[in-house]
Amino acid sequence: MIRCPFNDKPATRMIAEWRVLRSNTLFAPNEVLLLPGSEGIPDLAGVAWIRADGKPPRLTHAKALERAWPEVHVRFPQLAPCLLVAQPWQPSSAMARHRGLWSSIEAMGHELPMGRRAPTHESHADGNLRHAGALWVDVDAFDCERVMQLLHAEPMSHLVAVASDSRLVDALLQGASTRGPSLRVVEQVVRGDGLVFWPLGAFDDHEAGVAVFGGSAMIEALAAGLTS
Numbered sequence: 001m002i003r004c005p006f007n008d009k010p011a012t013r014m015i016a017e018w019r020v021l022r023s024n025t026l027f028a029p030n031e032v033l034l035l036p037g038s039e040g041i042p043d044l045a046g047v048a049w050i051r052a053d054g055k056p057p058r059l060t061h062a063k064a065l066e067r068a069w070p071e072v073h074v075r076f077p078q079l080a081p082c083l084l085v086a087q088p089w090q091p092s093s094a095m096a097r098h099r100g101l102w103s104s105i106e107a108m109g110h111e112l113p114m115g116r117r118a119p120t121h122e123s124h125a126d127g128n129l130r131h132a133g134a135l136w137v138d139v140d141a142f143d144c145e146r147v148m149q150l151l152h153a154e155p156m157s158h159l160v161a162v163a164s165d166s167r168l169v170d171a172l173l174q175g176a177s178t179r180g181p182s183l184r185v186v187e188q189v190v191r192g193d194g195l196v197f198w199p200l201g202a203f204d205d206h207e208a209g210v211a212v213f214g215g216s217a218m219i220e221a222l223a224a225g226l227t228s
Helices: 057-075 094-107 144-153 168-175 183-191 216-223
Strands: 019-023 045-051 080-086 115-117 121-125 128-137 158-162 195-200 208-214
Touching: 045 057, 045 216, 057 144, 057 158, 057 195, 057 208, 057 216, 080 144, 080 168, 094 128, 128 168, 144 158, 144 195, 158 168, 158 183, 168 183, 183 195, 183 208, 208 216
Parallel strands: none
Antiparallel strands: 019 045, 045 208, 080 128, 080 158, 115 128, 121 128, 158 195, 195 208
């Protein structure tokens, strides 16, 4: 999970209202999300919904997604929410191979969002394996709490809004990290005129929320009409 870039100073009071922040670049210090530069992504902007509500950031993430997703959906109805899920390497046991991706997540006690589960990928190396796959979340049953629960449980995973998951799972496997968004995934999403959602705030941060980022034209259209 990424700490909010504006959480360096202690809070002086609790603010229950949402703040909507915007940046025209995420590759230089900004209030939304700071990412390392990438030659493959020359154009990246973002919007964030942030609130200080005194609750653990994990709870605020779901509330922020409840505000962010409808704004995305109403402006870009051609895009569908897709969870790109990747697990870390684990010993290639008979149980791990049998359960696969989705069953192993459910075995940990997590309820998966309703939607279509695409065929999963299984990678092997040095006696270990890991699974990855895409879950197209049902728009009419979009459960922000379940979505965020899965992102918290599998921190290499991403929530994106795209028209197709072509090559996205491969990109996730090539660039999965627990330290932030995979730039390989981001590049593929931006090329397809899609958007990436990312939770902001962790641990003792006094503010938390969700960032939505993509190409500047997409963020310009998304930000139109939003109020801070």
